[in-house]
Amino acid sequence: xxxxxxxxxxxxxxxxxxxxxxKTLISHEMESGQRKDASGKIVPRKIINTFTAAFNGxxxxxxxxxxxxxxxxxxxxxxxxNESGAFTFTWKDDDGSNYTAKNKLTVA
Amino acid sequence: xxxxxxxxxxxxxxxxxxxxxxxxxxAPKMVFADExxxxxxxxxxxxxxKMDSGKIKLDVPEIAENGLVVPxxxxxxxxMTDADHVKAVHVFADGNPMPGVVSYKFTPxxxxxxxxxxxxLAQTQNVICIAEMSNGSLYTAKANxxxxxxxxxx
Numbered sequence: 703x704x705x706x707x708x709x710x711x712x713x714x715x716x717x718x719x720x721x722x723x724x725k726t727l728i729s730h731e732m733e734s735g736q737r738k739d740a741s742g743k744i745v746p747r748k749i750i751n752t753f754t755a756a757f758n759g760x761x762x763x764x765x766x767x768x769x770x771x772x773x774x775x776x777x778x779x780x781x782x783x784n785e786s787g788a789f790t791f792t793w794k795d796d797d798g799s800n801y802t803a804k805n806k807l808t809v810a
Numbered sequence: 811x812x813x814x815x816x817x818x819x820x821x822x823x824x825x826x827x828x829x830x831x832x833x834x835x836x837a838p839k840m841v842f843a844d845e846x847x848x849x850x851x852x853x854x855x856x857x858x859x860k861m862d863s864g865k866i867k868l869d870v871p872e873i874a875e876n877g878l879v880v881p882x883x884x885x886x887x888x889x890m891t892d893a894d895h896v897k898a899v900h901v902f903a904d905g906n907p908m909p910g911v912v913s914y915k916f917t918p919x920x921x922x923x924x925x926x927x928x929x930x931l932a933q934t935q936n937v938i939c940i941a942e943m944s945n946g947s948l949y950t951a952k953a954n955x956x957x958x959x960x961x962x963x964x
Contacts, residue, residue, distance in 0.1 A: 763914070763916060763917065767927075770906050770930050771912060772928040780924055784919075
């Protein structure tokens with residue numbers, strides 16, 4: 703499978719104190735570890751277990767995902783804009799790899 | 811007559827035993843969580859602490875046609891200041907192979923304690939949500955979702 707591609711929607715500009723909604727999506731099969739393949743063997747679990755959003759290096763939101771999260775996991779949350787800076791979004795895979803995305807936010 | 815009715819009961823008992831045996835043989839091997847397992851998970855996190863209802867807006871469909879993708883939006887009423895904010899929100903499902911769905915950690919920087927995602931539900935079941943406030947108080951909400959096609963690939 704192709705390496706997971708994160709997609710993030712963050713407004714580029716915000717007014718100070720404005721509440722913005724951040725929507726994220728990443729392509730990932732989120733193999734639950736419950737499914738069986740054609741030969742009846744259990745397909746080993748491989749999910750993204752943690753999603754973290756940080757703004758200027760400080761964690762603002764975190765989600766711990768279980769196998770009950772759908773494939774191509776979607777996550778949205780809110781952020782109160784106060785200063786300009788950059789978001790770093792990190793998805794942690796069961797296999798140890800990290801996928802990241804960065805988005806700038808200008809507050810004026 | 812008495813012996814006859816006695817025989818019938820014995821026969822019925824045997825038939826019932828046979829049916830029960832067959833049912834357990836035919837039942838799917840997948841083990842599902844139940845309310846007790848969810849309660850145990852919550853106990854692991856918060857012990858026997860008192861939980862109040864209210865404050866949580868759990869937005870889920872009443873009927874999910876596809877159990878593989880069920881949208882869930884959780885919103886907790888809170889001013890989200892340093893002194894008074896929502897610290898964590900946990901979502902559990904009592905009819906999935908494992909009770910946990912998602913755990914969120916919020917900070918005052920969020921401005922609003924709300925998040926949406928999409929989950930898998932294996933069958934018709936309850937979704938239970940627990941919110942932990944910065945002062946340690948707990949709130950809970952529950953919703954029943956009817957699932958037409960289960961989402962566990964079993």
